[in-house]
Amino acid sequence: MKRRPPRVMAHTIQPETPHTDWCARDHRCGLNVHTSPDMYTDGPLGARGVLNRVHTETSDYAEIRIRIPISAREPIARKQLGVALHLIRELLYAVSAVRPAALDHARTDRPALDRRPAA
Ligand SMILES: [Zn+2]
Missing domain, CATH: 1.20.5 (Single alpha-helices involved in coiled-coils or other helix-helix interfaces)
Structure with missing residues (x-):
């Protein structure tokens, strides 16, 4: 009877990313995920939106939960x-x-568009 070789579990070691200036620095953060404190906005009839900023190794995003009666x-x-x-x-x-280009006034100023051709 042939025996199966023992399974070898692959251990992936991911480097820990440091906390950000804005993350909660509590249970909401993990080794590679950092999450802001909850930001709330309330609406009529008990409606509520909760937003968190999230930073991971590969991306940054907003996570939103909304309760709408x-x-x-x-x-x-x-x-x-x-x-x-x-x-x-x-x-x-x-x-x-x-996008960054929309916020960069130096790039959005286009004085050449206001120039008139010499007569
Ligand atoms: Zn953190």
């Missing part, structure tokens, strides 16, 4: 969910449209 009446609830999904899509595009 909706109607118990199905047609209204469906309409509300549709509006919510539409606005989430708008949010994704609006945030991604803010």
